[in-house]
Amino acid sequence: MEELFISHGASIGFWCGDVKLLVEDIRELRPTTFCTVPRVLDRIYSSLIEKISSGGLLKHTLFNIAYN
Incomplete structure (x- = not known):
């Protein structure tokens, strides 16, 4: 799935791994798609x-x- 997005010009971001900081990660990454x-x-x-x-x-x- 990542390769498909990248081939269409998307960038990929990953969360830091701490659920308590997930909202901050989302705020910083500003994803268009969120799995x-x-x-x-x-x-x-x-x-x-x-x-x-x-x-x-x-x-x-x-x-x-x-x-x-």
Whole structure:
């Protein structure tokens, strides 16, 4: 799969190996395509929902408008 992407001009980036730093790695790499397993997506989603919920009514409302 990597070779296919590279042959079409894509660049490949790898995470540092620490799940706790995965979001920082994603922020730095800014991937167009992100291959992962469902458990990692669940963790990212849970973290996002937790931050939105603790951000107050305005942030929660804006999130719901943007993603629903």
